[in-house]
Amino acid sequence: MRKRKTDIIIDIEDNGIGMSNEQLNNLGTPFHTTKPDGTGLGMMVTNNIIKNNHKGTIYIDSQQNHGTTFKIYLPIKPDIEF
Numbered sequence: 001m002r003k004r005k006t007d008i009i010i011d012i013e014d015n016g017i018g019m020s021n022e023q024l025n026n027l028g029t030p031f032h033t034t035k036p037d038g039t040g041l042g043m044m045v046t047n048n049i050i051k052n053n054h055k056g057t058i059y060i061d062s063q064q065n066h067g068t069t070f071k072i073y074l075p076i077k078p079d080i081e082f
Contacts, residue, residue, distance in 0.1 A: 013069040019062040
């Protein structure tokens, strides 16, 4: 987690198999899943909560065979101390 003047950035990364461009383009599409038991709603719901409830943004960078990084930017309210 990093703090800047106007926001907090939370980095979540792995060194797994990464995602193809097609998978990245479909990420967050309702009911699209690559998991046998998945609903295809997780990323859509997560993105909506961060965007609508917290006025934040998610950026995703992924390279096949190198892993994936999710960067979550959340604005800082002036009355919150860290």
